[in-house]
Amino acid sequence: MRESLSFRTKRRAPLLQVAKSAIATVAAWLVAGWLVQGPPPIFAAIAALLVVQPSINQSLTRAVERSVGVVVGVVIASLLGIALGSPTWVILLSAGVALVIAWALRMSPGATNQVAISAILVLALGTATPNYAVDRVLETLIGALVGIVVNVALVPPVLVPPAREKLEVLGRELAAALERLAEALEAPQTPASLEELLLEARLLRPVRDAAAAAIADGADSLSLNPRSGRHRTDLRAMQDLLDRFTPVVTQAIGMTRAVYDGYDATIAEEPSVRAIAEQLHRAAHDVRRAFAVDTGADLPIATEEPALTRPLQIRTPSPAHWVLVGSLLMDLHRVHETLRDGEG
Structure with a gap:
């Protein structure tokens, strides 16, 4: 039972991997903040953080999951926000709708979670307008791209x-x-x-x-x-x-x-x-x-x-x-x- 509840791993991740994640997060924040005017580029930073993986192949997979999940989640949140506004119950409803739609589309677990998270963040942090939705998608794409570039440029891992x-x-x-x-x-x-x-x-x-x-x-x-x-x-x-x-x-x-x-x-x-x-x-x-x-x-x-x-x-x-x-x-x-x- 002690092992099943442990939050620690047997071996630390390489320090280089930690450094690349930090660099990608900061770079994505700066680049997205410069290119996309508006609220702080939270979506870009999160995307870059998640995309930097132990291999380039995994990074590309995570980038696709992240991008598709954000697009679907933002679309769901925008439609619900325009139709019903942004009260608390709509935010909660968007999470349930997002999970059901992701399930119906047979999305991967990572993409499914991203759909729900994106829908919640869009309604909780912003306004459900087309421009806001497009900006968040652009932020995510920028963050994913920055994460891939950092992972490739800074000593790509060989296992x-x-x-x-x-x-x-x-x-x-x-x-x-x-x-x-x-x-x-x-x-x-x-x-x-x-x-x-x-x-x-x-x-x-x-x-x-x-x-x-x-x-x-x-x-x-x-x-x-x-x-x-x-x-x-x-x-x-x-x-x-x-x-x-x-x-x-x-x-x-x-x-x-x-x-x-x-x-x-x-x-x-x-x-x-x-x-x-x-x-x-x-x-x-x-x-x-x-x-x-x-x-x-x-x-x-x-x-x-x-x-x-x-x-x-x-x-x-x-x-x-x-x-x-x-x-x-x-x-x-x-x-x-x-x-x-x-x-x-």
């Missing part, structure tokens, strides 16, 4: 490094999961240790999802970005690496679940199981190597030779363990194919 960090975390966690599974096959385990093993393996999914989300944010930050350049190639390689190892994440979780379900105290004595454990250690080595090479990490392991060089060949396991061994071998074979394809 590729955070994507690389998330991908490196996935590589480390995937290799660690394979190592933990190998160690569980080499020594007797308690029920509690098996529970922990399965829980840690399942945590690979949110790590993988975080990497995918970071790569998507990186791609979004490069849209319409004049600084994209070589970053597009890097991001494409990261996406390829994620796509390549996503099945390995699934296989690691599946192997861990198979061990959890089929474990008994004698499994560590099975020669075929010990051989599988050795192959899992080698696979973990090669996963670390693959992520070090493909993400450009400056790690010694990136220069090492792959350890999992050929498929595992074992003797027929004992009848008590053949189901578990067969399941592990199938998944291990798929892991081997993924690593081998990467070397090719």
